[in-house]
Amino acid sequence: MSQNLVIYNSLTGNKEIFKPIHENRVGMYVCGPTLYSEPHMGNMRTFINFDLVYRYLLKLGYQVKYVRNITDAGHITNSAGEDVDSIGKAAKLAQVQSLEIVYTFNRKFIELQRIYNLLPPSIEPTATQHIQEQIEVIEQLIENGFAYVINGSVYFDVRKYSEKFNYGILSGRKIEELEEATRTLNAQDEKRFFADFALWKKANPEDMQIWRSPWGDGNPGWHIECTAMSTKYLGNKFDIHGGGMDLKFPHHEDEIAQSCGSFGHNPANIWMHANMLNVNGQKMSKSFGNYFLPLEIIEGTTDLFDKAYDANVVRFFLMQAHYRSTIDLSKDALTAAEKGYTRLMEATSLLSKLKTQDTSSINVAQLIQSFYNAMNDDFNAPILVANLFEAVSYINKVNDNLATISSDDLKRLKAEMDSFVFDVLGIKASSNNCIDRLSPVMELIINLRAKARENKDWATSDQIRDALSNAGITIKDSKEGTSWS
Numbered sequence: 001m002s003q004n005l006v007i008y009n010s011l012t013g014n015k016e017i018f019k020p021i022h023e024n025r026v027g028m029y030v031c032g033p034t035l036y037s038e039p040h041m042g043n044m045r046t047f048i049n050f051d052l053v054y055r056y057l058l059k060l061g062y063q064v065k066y067v068r069n070i071t072d073a074g075h076i077t078n079s080a081g082e083d084v085d086s087i088g089k090a091a092k093l094a095q096v097q098s099l100e101i102v103y104t105f106n107r108k109f110i111e112l113q114r115i116y117n118l119l120p121p122s123i124e125p126t127a128t129q130h131i132q133e134q135i136e137v138i139e140q141l142i143e144n145g146f147a148y149v150i151n152g153s154v155y156f157d158v159r160k161y162s163e164k165f166n167y168g169i170l171s172g173r174k175i176e177e178l179e180e181a182t183r184t185l186n187a188q189d190e191k192r193f194f195a196d197f198a199l200w201k202k203a204n205p206e207d208m209q210i211w212r213s214p215w216g217d218g219n220p221g222w223h224i225e226c227t228a229m230s231t232k233y234l235g236n237k238f239d240i241h242g243g244g245m246d247l248k249f250p251h252h253e254d255e256i257a258q259s260c261g262s263f264g265h266n267p268a269n270i271w272m273h274a275n276m277l278n279v280n281g282q283k284m285s286k287s288f289g290n291y292f293l294p295l296e297i298i299e300g301t302t303d304l305f306d307k308a309y310d311a312n313v314v315r316f317f318l319m320q321a322h323y324r325s326t327i328d329l330s331k332d333a334l335t336a337a338e339k340g341y342t343r344l345m346e347a348t349s350l351l352s353k354l355k356t357q358d359t360s361s362i363n364v365a366q367l368i369q370s371f372y373n374a375m376n377d378d379f380n381a382p383i384l385v386a387n388l389f390e391a392v393s394y395i396n397k398v399n400d401n402l403a404t405i406s407s408d409d410l411k412r413l414k415a416e417m418d419s420f421v422f423d424v425l426g427i428k429a430s431s432n433n434c435i436d437r438l439s440p441v442m443e444l445i446i447n448l449r450a451k452a453r454e455n456k457d458w459a460t461s462d463q464i465r466d467a468l469s470n471a472g473i474t475i476k477d478s479k480e481g482t483s484w485s
Contacts (some may be wrong), residue, residue, distance in 0.1 A: 004376045005060065007240075008324060010248065011170055012269040015263050015378055020239050020300075021269065022148060026057050026064045027238035028231040029268070034071040034088040035105040041057035041329070042277040042284045044116060044294045046244040048315060048426070049274040049323040051118045052374055053242070055424050067233045068121040069226060072102040073209050073219060083320050085219070089207040099210045112294050117426045120145070125229045127220065131211045133228040134220045137262050138199045146261035150190050152216035154203030156257060158195040167195075171249035183213045197254055199224050223254040230267060231259065236405060245275050250329045262281045278328040280306065310426050318342045318382040319425050340389070342428075346422055347392040351398050352416040355419035357404035367391055369418045375424065385422065400476075438473075444484050446475065 004211055005018040020026050030050045033039050039047070045330070050068075058066045070321055072087065075134040077480050090101045127134075128365070141147035146161050158175065168174055175195055195197030198221035203210045230238065243252060252271065258268040276283060279290035317337035321327035367390060374383035391413065397403035405413070408431055422429040445464060452460040468475055468484070475484045 004372070006378055007270050007272065008374060008378045009269075010273050011266070011268075016270065018239075018270070020062070020238060021249060024062060026062045026067050026240065027234035028054065028057070028064060028236065028240040028242065029226070029234055030066070030241075031067045031226060031243035031251070032068040032070050033105075034086065034108055035102045035109070036090040038105060038108050038282065038293050038295075039112065041279075041292060041294050041297065043244070044112065045277045045318055045327070046274040047113075047118060049273075050242050050321070051426055052381060052424070053240075053272070053424055054119060054121075056379060058421065059375075059424050064122070065234060066121040067125065067230060069121045069125060069229050070126045071225065072106075072126045073131075073225070076156045076304075079111070085207060086207070088206075092208070114313055115298065116294065117192075117311070117428050119245070119426075123233050125223040125233065128209075130225065130228050131220065132234065133232050134212050134224045137224060137228050137231075137258065139214070140262045141199065141258065144261055146257075148192065148200055149215050152218060153190060153198060154200040154215055155191050155196040156199055156254070156259070156261070157192065159193050160195070161257055161261055165257070166252065167257055169266075169393075170256055172251050175251060197221065197223065197250065223251055225260060226251070226457055227255050227258040227262070227267070230255075234448065236263040236267065238268055240270045240272060241276070242272040245273045248273055252415045271463065272323075275326050275380075278326055280330050281328060284394055305331055305334065309338065310341075313338045313341050316344075316385075316425070320385055322378075322380055322382055324378075329385060340385075344388065344392060344421065344427075347395045349415055350395055350416060351410070354395065354398050354405060354410060356407040356410050358406060360409045361397075361403040363396060364413050367394070369414060371416060371420050375420075377444070382426065389416070390419065414417065442484050443475070446484065448459070449475075450482065 001468075006015045006255055007018050008015050012309060027472045028050075030047075041264060048066075054064060054066050087098050087101055088293070094101065112118075138147060141156065142149065142154065144155075145160075147156050160206065161167055174364075200213055200220055201216045201218050203219065207219065208218055211219060229239065241252070241255075250274075254268050259265065264453075278284065279288075282288045282290055284291055292304055294314075296302040297305065297309055297314060298311050313334065317334055318327065319327070320340075321336065367387070370387040370390070371384055374387055377383070394403060394405075395413075398405050418429070421427050445468070449461050449464045452458075465475060473484055475482055
């Protein structure tokens with residue numbers, strides 16, 4: 001099983017056979033949300049993609065410790081490259097305390113996870129609960145000579161680090177090329193070198209979150225929390241570290257530097273990065289006017305689309321692009337995904353109603369293996385979806401008496417289809433789906449049409465058929481009776 005799983009490693013630029021550090025156990029850390037606003041749809045795509053990774057690792061039988069942090073403290077970089085306490089800024093704008101902002105957006109994030117059917121991680125640590133662990137990592141960096149204290153702040157010494165390790169090993173960036181890309185920190189002149197980054201920042205009078213440290217009151221830098229929390233719960237060396245492509249530099253690059261400087265080695269064997277979401281052909285951005293929140297698309301409250309889409313449809317749409325590829329969200333793409341989702345749900349519903357024969361028309365074992373082959377190739381969800389639709393075509397042929405399936409093959413196919421659709425892709429299995437709700441209505445309509453045909457009322461019969469066709473419902477007459485899809 002697991003020996004066939006291959007994962008693309010951003011660190012090496014190659015696909016590698018996945019071999020966990022501890023047999024049958026996987027440690028995975030993914031950078032979670034920063035709670036100063038709601039995550040936008042691009043953020044949700046990242047979380048949904050790593051939910052897919054988590055689900056498939058569980059499918060393969062691994063015991064997975066999945067750690068995804070919550071940033072509720074510290075500084076992050078805004079688009080202008082300035083050092084901004086975004087949580088404090090949001091709190092001041094709302095005229096509330098920082099903790100209120102954090103709680104507000106954490107509740108919204110929990111609700112989004114429920115709506116989009118994300119499995120909860122094994123551990124969801126917060127930065128504010130791990131200030132002491134962050135301080136301890138910083139102390140180790142100072143002791144090892146890779147950090148220095150100045151005026152109550154602590155900075156990572158990139159030049160000193162580069163004498164022993166490769167700064168830029170993940171992103172491929174060279175130090176001499178970084179000056180333009182490096183964010184500007186408060187008290188920039190304090191730093192010994194332009195590429196040095198803050199591990200601990202001396203408190204400003206207007207800061208809303210302040211903690212005590214050996215260097216004075218202040219707050220942690222952006223990157224140190226992930227090093228502290230990932231290694232606390234997964235050890236100094238673990239299997240997978242994931243996040244969005246936008247975190248590759250500087251966040252993940254600096255995490256590697258902190259771990260190498262503290263523990264002497266890279267924290268993760270495999271680094272995975274999920275790509276961006278485009279909307280109507282452009283990168284999602286407020287400046288482009290194509291920015292929307294995950295709730296807006298399912299509530300139909302964004303002006304970008306003229307209708308609401310079910311969360312299952314949105315999730316299914318996102319599965320039709322590889323996690324390392326960009327994906328373009330548009331009305332046409334969502335409409336196509338909606339039709340595909342409906343077709344897939346109809347097929348899974350049909351599986352329990354198919355009549356069996358002594359033999360199967362196709363090699364069902366090979367069809368099922370194609371599901372595994374797709375996901376074993378770096379979690380290739382779009383190929384999995386394509387292979388699932390091969391199964392859908394076969395199921396429909398069996399239903400129309402154009403193909404056969406044996407009883408044993410039907411049991412295997414149903415088990416694996418349900419597993420890959422609901423457990424791996426994370427599509428919600430619901431007894432209240434549209435097909436179940438329509439069934440009694442359609443039974444009534446079909447009976448009314450049958451009576452019209454008995455009475456040779458062809459006009460009414462055709463009117464019913466045409467009206468259903470316009471609504472996207474097809475009815476078929478056969479010797480066994482009338483069916484619909």
